[in-house]
Amino acid sequence: MASLLEVKDLSKKFGGFTALDGVSVDVAKGERFGLIGPNGSGKTTLINCVSGVLDNDGGRIVFGGEEISRLPAYQRTRRGIARSFQIPRPFTSMSVLENLVVPLEYVVHRGSLHIADTGAEAMQILRGIGLADKADTPSNQLSQVELRKLELSRAMAARPQLLISDEAMAGLSANEVSEVLEILFKLNADGITVIMIEHVMQAVMKFSQRVICLDAGKIICEGTPASIVQNPDVQRAYLGA
């Protein structure tokens, strides 16, 4: 399978603290990819560098064959990388529907389209994810799981080739986890490459075809979910030496 995303030797420092230390990973087109690691290992930093929220200090990021390391975040989104945020960041002055209209207007339909048309499209996405009845609710009145769904659906609205889900299931009940997992499986079935960052282990194991584990800014293990779980380095990273 062709590589959709190639991260080559990525490094990122915050003052004296090295968050990422020469991370290299390739994600294949259509793959279901898991990213795990203890808190502070650099998972979100890696995602922030890939999506363009942070500038990487060293290394390169190649997406769909194109070098994107110098591109601002919005241009990476327009090229097909979408992400959800660990702590949901809705556009609080807008309704659920309007939240989705933003990426629709700015990514999918750059040009001239009235809200009437994008509204219908947004409704369809909301129906697919189970938020259709909340379309006109102000986004600052949603429950936790509804917010997570909004995060995901807003990322989906940008019609990405690569969707990065950043701890979308943290703190959710088992049922809610299954709901979100089902959404991600469906997206992948439609051809979208998905990178899942999670602490909820059963979700990662069920979902991923391949998993890498980060610790202190370095990749310490890579392989199938089964092999990762049994890896002593991974166990040490999570449980302490």
Add this chain to the structure above:
Amino acid sequence: MGAYATYVLAGYGVDPLLAGLLLMPVFFAFGLAVYQFYYTTFEGRGSDQGLRGIAFFFGVAFIVQVGLILAFGVDQRFVEADYIGTSIEFGEMRLPQRMLVAFGVALALTTTLALYLSRTFTGRAIKAVAQDEGALRLMGANPVRIKRWAFGIATATCALAGALLIIVGPVDPNLDRLYIGRTFCVVVLAGLGSMSGTLVAGLILGVAESIVLSTAGTAWAPAVAFGILLLVLGVRPAGLFGR
């Protein structure tokens, strides 16, 4: 406000420097109260909290300025003390004593603050709050209390600074615009978070203003601080010593 409070106390015969020191705890408490009010009213939900918070302080600053004008008039006010008006001679140079007093106090204050921020738990917590609030909460410190404490310290420092200001020269209510520029200039030039940097930056600004004063005249002096500020923002927003 610090300068004017010093002025009022000096009218009762209190030495201005002493007045400044006495005012510090008062202003500290005031600062705590203001921050508490600010926090309960503004931090929290909503997308335009930042706007409201800034507008609030702007409105308050404006009210204070107009209030001072109404209370004290637009004329300049000054204080008197033993060390104002006399100078020490070093060979060819004459150093005004009041400037030496201000310099000494400022140096002492900056050093104290720098030590406080690096050696005490609360001090380090203040530095930490700017870097990572979440982590600080995990370590058992309440970020809100820390920020409130820091604001109190800042307000108290302003009281002393105001006292020094009126010691060094006459003040009038329109001074705040000039000093906003100087304050922002020094802070941005130094780099956010660097105490020692403020000493260096303050020196640079002082020298720059003096040079401009003697070459281009008083008319251009107010623009120096803001000019340096804009230059720093454009070229190196992190400042000289910033993280």
Add this chain to the structure above:
Amino acid sequence: MKRFLVGAAVVLALAATLPALLKLEYYYVLGYTVLQFIIMATAWNILGGFAGYVNFGSGAFFAVGAYTAVSLYKWLELSLGLQILAGAAAAGLLGLGVGLLTLRLRGIFFSIATIAITIILETVVLNWTYVGGAKGLPILRPTAIPLFENYTQWLFFVMAAIAVVAIAAARYIQSSWFGRGLRAIRDNEGAAECSGVPTLKLKLVAATISGSLMGAAGAPYAMLGSFIEPNSAFSLNHAVNALAMPIIGGTAHWIGPVIGAVLLGSVQQIVTVTVSSEMNVLVVGVLLVVFVVAAPEGILGLVKRWRASSK
């Protein structure tokens, strides 16, 4: 849209025919001032209310418009229309410049830079003898008056036209994709950027539009009093008013700044006449703080809540 065009036409027609009925010059100066407030408040709100970037230096943009107009009038005897265009262009460039310098950084740096630019430009003008420096410059109104008997009435009409343009711009921005992008930036800039919004570009455009409208408001200023001097052109009152009126009126909709401008402008007139002019600015400051604390969505918000509760 049609309703708006009809409304605009009615306003302009009123402004044109009023001079035939009301003769007292005072009303036109008063009307001019209120219209000026409307334009400044509307312009401020485009960047401040819609996008969330607070401009503390509205005086700078206003004065740039005024002094550009004055210097071009003195040098080339340009007509008022061209003066306004030039003033708007200059102030727009200023907005773009300050934006390029600071909009990449956190919002507070933009606000600080707007204060800086006010002082710096005021200092420049104080030293610029061509436009009178600190003493100020008297201006001779042109002898030919288009359309009206009195030059003040003409100025009033021109300001009404500029106000219509400003409101039209705000209205269009508010309901368009551009406005939605600005709101996304205000609500959560990081998420907006990751949703494909070119945040820097949008902010720069908003800053340019806001600045140029303020410059347009300032351009006819010298003509009003036949005099211009830096203290009043760069006055802090412009900054406070431009900020307070949208916040008090309501920042979410283009009509908020208009409401704030009319109300606050009237209050200021009353206080100036009955009490004193220092108290007048104090009133603005106090109202600003009160509204920011108690009624953050401004008068529009209060109306919304009152309507919701009476259902």
